[in-house]
Amino acid sequence: MHQTVPAFLQDFLQTTLSSLTPECPEGAISGTLSWKWLGHGAILFYRTNIQSSTNSYIISSGIHGNETAPIEICNQLIQEIAQESISIQGNILFLFGNIEAMRQNKRFIDDDLNRLFSGKHHEMPQSKETMRALEIENIIQRFIHDSSQSSETTFVHLDMHTAIRGSFYKRFAIAPFKIGPMLSKTLVNWMGNAGIEAVLLNAKPAGTFSYFTSQLVNADALTLELGKALPFGENNLEAFSSVTLAIRQLISGGEIPVASMTPKVFKIINELERKTDSDFRLLIDDEVENFTAYPKGTILATDKDYQYCVTHEEERVVFPNRHVKPGLRAGLMVIESDIEPHIAS
Known part of the structure; x- marks a missing residue:
């Protein structure tokens, strides 16, 4: 019998922003659908009529707090699952x-x-973010432990973002570094259905959330960049309908249709480095779009005895940002690749 949806699940975003804690940490919505509160901002849904689920999904947003459209999309999906408008398969x-x-x-x-996952928070002075990174890692480890009911369990992690600038490719993904195949054919096909136009293959370990899950449990993980960052209430969620529909298909266990397009593949070849506060110069305008191309010989950044000069016939810049702290990357440099994401890199 269908039960009343708990009030805190009717708007989980507002529950989270208000620091509300449910009176009971777990419960049932119906005879086959249950939920578990794993901490502030973390809610798990699972089927109680499935003895051993082989599919587990992590759908994250708000890793950057001003990237609000993915947060609102997740809030909408949480409402739909709680109301059983979506019939999920697996643990989500x-x-x-x-x-x-x-x-x-x-x-x-x-x-x-x-930049703080995979234990990198231990290397930094304590801050709000270092403490939250540790908290999130613990939540993920608990989720993985509880979800790994068999050796056949597979994990998918979609970490959704929006960018601070425009982009030549409006929606793109970053696949974290792995030895061997970086993504499954299923997830590459999923990207095509979601309207993801390009995917970057990372060439080395990183402190990102998607790298953490990909290494922890060999998750099929992606960082998704889905558009422009806007404040809460200013997003047109209809513009994200292809992504939302593709997520619904994924978590409901439906067959992923053959995509009419596949994302263009780029590999990350280098980073723009910021070494100092005073001497760093990023020679890229603040309004430049992601994937803007630069010809061989162009100098893009300098810092004391460091300079970055384009060495390939053409390189494209992604995430240029002059305001990062010393020691962090001020941009990624990428080139087009003929490597398929599901082939060993």
Whole structure:
């Protein structure tokens, strides 16, 4: 028999922003659908009539607090699952990342949360983000432990973002570094259905959330960049309908249709480095779009005895940002690749 949806699930975003804690940490919505609260911003849904699920999903957003459209999409999906408008298959964890930054409509408070995973928070002075990174890692480890009911269990992690600037490819993904195949054919096909136009293959380990899950449990993980960052209430969620529909298909266990397009593949070949506060110069305009191309010989960044000069016939810049702290990357340099994401890199 269908039960009343708990009030805190009717608007989980507002519950999270208000720091509300459910009176009971778990419960049932119906005879076959249950939920479990794993901490602030973390809610798990699972089927109780399935003895051993082989599919587990992590859908995260708000790792950067001012990237609000994915947060609102997740809130909508949580409502639909709680109302049983979506019949899920498997275990599904929704996670809102940097909650304090979400409250303040900031990218972060002290440190970029998406540089602090895989234990990198231990290397930094304690801050709101280092503590949250540790908390999220613990939530994920608990979810994985509880979901790994058999050796056949597979994990998919979609970490959804929006960008601070425009992009030549409006929606794109970053696949974290792996030895061997970086993504399954199923997820590559999923990207085509979601309207993801390009995918970047990362060439080395990183402190990102998607790298953490990909290494922890060999998850099929993606960082998704889905458009422009806007404040809460200013997003046109209809513009994200292809992504939302593709997520619904994925978590409901439906067959992923053969995509009419596949994303263009780029490999990350280098980073623009910021070494100092005073001497760093990024020779890229703040309004330049992601994937803007530069010809061989172009100098893009300097810092004391460091300079970055384009060495390939053409290189494209992604995520240029002059405002990062010393020691962090100020941009990624990419070139087009003929490597397929499901082939060993």
